[in-house]
Amino acid sequence: MTTSAAPSASDVDARAREIEAQMTDDERFSMLVSVMGTNDVVTVRDDRIPEGVPMSAGYVPGVPRLGIPAQLMSDASLGVTNPGYRPGDTATALPAGIALGASFNPALARQSGGMLGREARSRGFNVQLAGGINLARDPRNGRNFEYLSEDPLVSATLAAESINGIQAEGVISTIKHYSLNCNETNRHWLDAIIDPAAHRESDLLAFEIAVERSHPGAVMTGYNKINGDYAGGNSVLIQDVLKGAWGYPGWVMSDWGGTPGWEAALNGLDQESGLQLDIMMWQTEWFCGPLQQAYAEGKLPKERLSDMVQRILRSMFAVGVDQWGPAPTVDMAEHHSIALETARQGIVLLKNDGVLPLAPDSAAHIAMIGGHAHVGVATGCGSSAVVPPGGFAEVIKIGGPGIMGVGRNLYLEPSSPVEEVRKLLPNAVIEFDPGMSPAESALMASRCDLAIVFAIRVDSEGFDDPDLCLPWGQDAVIDAVANANPNTVVVLETGNPVLMPWSDKVKAIAEAWYPGQAGGRAIAEVLTGVVSPSGRLPITFPASLTQTPRPELPGLGSEWGTPTTIEYNEGAEVGYRWFSKQDEQPLFAFGHGLSYTTFEYSDLTVEGGDTITARFAVTNTGTRSGADVPQLYLTRAAAEDRMRLLGFERVELAPSESREVTVLADPRLLARYDGDAREWHIESGDYNVALGRAADDIVLSTSAAVRERRFGH
Ligand code: BGC
Numbered sequence: 001m002t003t004s005a006a007p008s009a010s011d012v013d014a015r016a017r018e019i020e021a022q023m024t025d026d027e028r029f030s031m032l033v034s035v036m037g038t039n040d041v042v043t044v045r046d047d048r049i050p051e052g053v054p055m056s057a058g059y060v061p062g063v064p065r066l067g068i069p070a071q072l073m074s075d076a077s078l079g080v081t082n083p084g085y086r087p088g089d090t091a092t093a094l095p096a097g098i099a100l101g102a103s104f105n106p107a108l109a110r111q112s113g114g115m116l117g118r119e120a121r122s123r124g125f126n127v128q129l130a131g132g133i134n135l136a137r138d139p140r141n142g143r144n145f146e147y148l149s150e151d152p153l154v155s156a157t158l159a160a161e162s163i164n165g166i167q168a169e170g171v172i173s174t175i176k177h178y179s180l181n182c183n184e185t186n187r188h189w190l191d192a193i194i195d196p197a198a199h200r201e202s203d204l205l206a207f208e209i210a211v212e213r214s215h216p217g218a219v220m221t222g223y224n225k226i227n228g229d230y231a232g233g234n235s236v237l238i239q240d241v242l243k244g245a246w247g248y249p250g251w252v253m254s255d256w257g258g259t260p261g262w263e264a265a266l267n268g269l270d271q272e273s274g275l276q277l278d279i280m281m282w283q284t285e286w287f288c289g290p291l292q293q294a295y296a297e298g299k300l301p302k303e304r305l306s307d308m309v310q311r312i313l314r315s316m317f318a319v320g321v322d323q324w325g326p327a328p329t330v331d332m333a334e335h336h337s338i339a340l341e342t343a344r345q346g347i348v349l350l351k352n353d354g355v356l357p358l359a360p361d362s363a364a365h366i367a368m369i370g371g372h373a374h375v376g377v378a379t380g381c382g383s384s385a386v387v388p389p390g391g392f393a394e395v396i397k398i399g400g401p402g403i404m405g406v407g408r409n410l411y412l413e414p415s416s417p418v419e420e421v422r423k424l425l426p427n428a429v430i431e432f433d434p435g436m437s438p439a440e441s442a443l444m445a446s447r448c449d450l451a452i453v454f455a456i457r458v459d460s461e462g463f464d465d466p467d468l469c470l471p472w473g474q475d476a477v478i479d480a481v482a483n484a485n486p487n488t489v490v491v492l493e494t495g496n497p498v499l500m501p502w503s504d505k506v507k508a509i510a511e512a513w514y515p516g517q518a519g520g521r522a523i524a525e526v527l528t529g530v531v532s533p534s535g536r537l538p539i540t541f542p543a544s545l546t547q548t549p550r551p552e553l554p555g556l557g558s559e560w561g562t563p564t565t566i567e568y569n570e571g572a573e574v575g576y577r578w579f580s581k582q583d584e585q586p587l588f589a590f591g592h593g594l595s596y597t598t599f600e601y602s603d604l605t606v607e608g609g610d611t612i613t614a615r616f617a618v619t620n621t622g623t624r625s626g627a628d629v630p631q632l633y634l635t636r637a638a639a640e641d642r643m644r645l646l647g648f649e650r651v652e653l654a655p656s657e658s659r660e661v662t663v664l665a666d667p668r669l670l671a672r673y674d675g676d677a678r679e680w681h682i683e684s685g686d687y688n689v690a691l692g693r694a695a696d697d698i699v700l701s702t703s704a705a706v707r708e709r710r711f712g713h
Pocket of ligand 1: 075129160176255256383
């Protein structure tokens with residue numbers, strides 16, 4: 001970072017007040033709206049964007065006479081996005097957020113955040129629309145791949161480090177989409193119903209912890225309604241919770257086309273984003289004419305207008321976007337290594353009946369089948385798409401209804417798994433079959449020693465998956481291959497859990513998610529044992545949709561624009577919490593992931609009191625180095641069975657090496673939120689704590705007495 005040491009909160013507040021006081025009302029209003037650059041959806045350049053400004057998701061003019069720079073915003077879930085906006089621009093294409101989630105590695109999140117900050121800054125972007133943290137409540141959500149986990153603590157821990165990495169480079173990060181934008185179906189007309197206290201214990205807890213730990217400059221609201229009010233104008237969530245209970249000092253921006261009316265400003269929204277989409281959605285630019293009219297009529301108080309501007313300014317000053325020196329040099333080779341390391345640590349080995357790793361000197365005859373693995377690896381679509389250096393290996397148009405259909409493509413990122421396996425197994429004989437027909441694939445598989453099938457599914461912003469099945473007949477291909485060859489390995493490249501009707505027939509299964517621009521390499525390294533897999537599932541893989549809270553997804557298949565209500569009746573019991581409560585056995589549990597070495601846990605001790613402090617030892621009992629992610633769960637709180645992940649740590653260990661781990665539980669994870677008293681409440685009693693390899697694989701457990709107390713807001 002080239003900016004000077006971070007200024008104090010009171011300094012930036014004072015400076016924001018002082019600068020704002022010198023503004024004209026026109027200057028104030030100009031800071032409250034962002035205009036989109038041209039892309040596949042917005043094809044005509046808006047003349048409010050000056051010549052020479054690079055196209056991106058949002059532009060807000062500055063006030064040069066007062067030293068206020070323009071805001072240039074770009075998306076950043078999987079890298080600094082570019083498709084459509086800046087033809088020819090490329091950026092490091094990271095693995096999906098869910099792959100980062102699977103690493104359970106906050107230090108890696110910090111590194112990739114730094115990478116995002118540097119690449120943004122080198123292009124002049126000073127606001128990154130990063131920090132996607134919606135909990136994976138539904139395994140069909142088309143954007144789960146952009147997010148981190150179904151668990152609030154994992155999501156918050158990793159998001160906070162990513163945001164800290166971005167902001168340490170002098171670039172503002174958002175955290176988004178506040179809140180409960182957990183399904184894409186009819187997202188603009190979706191009313192997410194939830195018990196407010198349960199909301200505090202789940203999605204809002206993730207936001208609360210991440211905001212505390214990383215102070216993101218802005219919070220982006222969701223498209224949906226929450227309990228009847230649009231997120232962008234939801235005064236309960238913005239005023240009472242975010243700005244009230246949590247004292248959030250930064251600014252709240254809408255999602256693009258997600259400002260429900262000028263009155264949203266009275267309910268806490270500070271900036272309207274992506275004006276052109278508001279024209280499409282609402283036929284008006286709310287924070288332009290209508291908000292100015294309201295101000296002229298005295299309906300928008302001057303103090304509120306000043307507050308909106310001051311919030312933006314104080315985030316700019318706190319992060320230092322007004323203090324930029326020359327653009328940093330960007331080491332793209334180092335950034336490629338971050339993408340590779342994230343892919344390596346994100347791959348989850350779900351099953352291994354001894355067939356992996358493949359020996360480096362193997363002279364086996366191997367059939368590699370399907371998934372365009374001879375070309376590259378799959379990724380997801382929507383505003384998060386990133387063109388990697390050298391361009392996509394291939395783009396195959398998929399299409400679909402609605403405005404998001406235009407951008408729905410099978411983007412193949414370079415680094416072909418077939419070529420990478422060839423490099424690592426020079427003595428093997430490797431053939432590729434496209435996986436087009438079960439019969440044809442089975443013919444090749446039957447004459448080989450081993451078959452590796454690649455199965456892909458393209459998830460996309462704007463669409464939920466209709467079910468958990470692999471598309472394009474891939475289940476039938478895997479089934480036929482497994483029938484033809486007992487040594488079948490399946491590598492999944494998906495953004496969500498899938499069903500695996502063939503799971504008993506195959507010898508090994510690895511989930512590689514969308515592994516980014518170095519993904520083919522990382523997959524090959526895991527298959528051949530160059531790297532011992534260490535990813536753990538950040539989302540439960542159900543055995544069937546009937547096990548989940550909503551076997552039927554409301555609104556699925558209805559026309560775009562159909563008002564839809566989704567009841568998140570599971571409340572705070574999201575994912576593994578739900579499975580535990582319902583006593584359901586998933587296909588693969590949250591936290592599950594195999595290694596090529598073995599780990600033992602011992603010496604679990606737990607202290608109670610105001611919270612839980614646990615200590616335990618992890619030992620690598622195998623013959624090779626590897627990383628483990630021991631997980632500490634609450635299983636019973638006083639008189640109630642209640643499953644909560646209290647802590648986790650990714651531990652890298654050489655053979656025979658041992659490490660002591662300490663977990664200090666955030667007391668909110670032991671508490672219930674008392675909505676009437678507006679505070680957290682811990683009941684006194686014995687709290688059972690379990691140390692496990694996964695939510696369904698507990699190794700050691702014990703209990704400790706915890707004191708009653710009420711705290712927080
Ligand atoms: C997405 C946001 C994104 C914005 C700007 C919207 O469609 O929901 O996550 O930041 O576009 O590209």
